[in-house]
C-alpha cells in the first residue's frame with residue numbers, strides 16, 4: 751500500500767506522520783504525475799479555496815477526479831469541502847461526493863472545539879467501543895447527503911459531521927490532530943478493499 755496526501759496547503763504533514771506511524775508508505779502529491787501507483791489519497795484540512803485554486807493552477811482537477819473514480823479518497827475539513835458537490839458558493843470543487851456542506855458552520859477560529867463522537871463504523875477496525883475525540887477548527891457541517899451516502903457520525907443534536915459514499919470519506923473534523931489512529935485505519939481498510947477489486951471501470955460517479 752502507498753497512500754498519497756495532497757500537499758498543496760494545510761496540515762498534510764500530520765496525516766503523513768500518522769500513516770508512517772501505521773507503517774504505511776506515503777507520498778506528497780503536488781502534481782498529476784505524483785498520483786501514479788498510489789492506492790488512495792488524503793486531502794487535508796486547511797483552506798478549501800486555497801487548495802482548490804492551487805489544484806486548478808497545478809492542473810490537478812481532472813487527474814484527481816479520474817484517480818478518485820477507482821481509488822479511495824478521504825477529505826478532512828477543507829478536504830471534505832473540496833470533495834463535495836456543493837459548498838453553496840462558487841469555488842473550485844472536485845464535485846465528487848454527493849454532499850452539501852456549509853463552510854465555517856461553527857463560526858470563527860476562536861469558536862473551535864473538541865467533542866467526543868460516537869462512530870459505530872470504527873468498530874470495523876477495533877472492537878472496543880470508545881468515543882472518538884473530534885477536533886473542529888473552523889469546520890464545515892454536512893448539511894445534506896444524497897441517497898448513496900452513509901452517515902458515519904453526527905453531533906449530539908443530529909448535525910452530520912462524517913459521511914461515506916462508497917470509497918470516498920468526508921470528515922468535518924481532524925483525526926490527524928489526535929493520537930487516535932482509528933479513522934486512518936478505517937480509511938486504509940477502504941483503500942485495501944478498493945485495491946483488491948483491481949478496477950478497470952469506475953466504481954461510481
Ligand code: GLN
Nearest residue numbers: 795796797798827828888
Ligand atoms: N474553514 C476552512 C474552509 O472553509 C476549513 C478549515 C479547516 O480545514 N480546518 O476551507
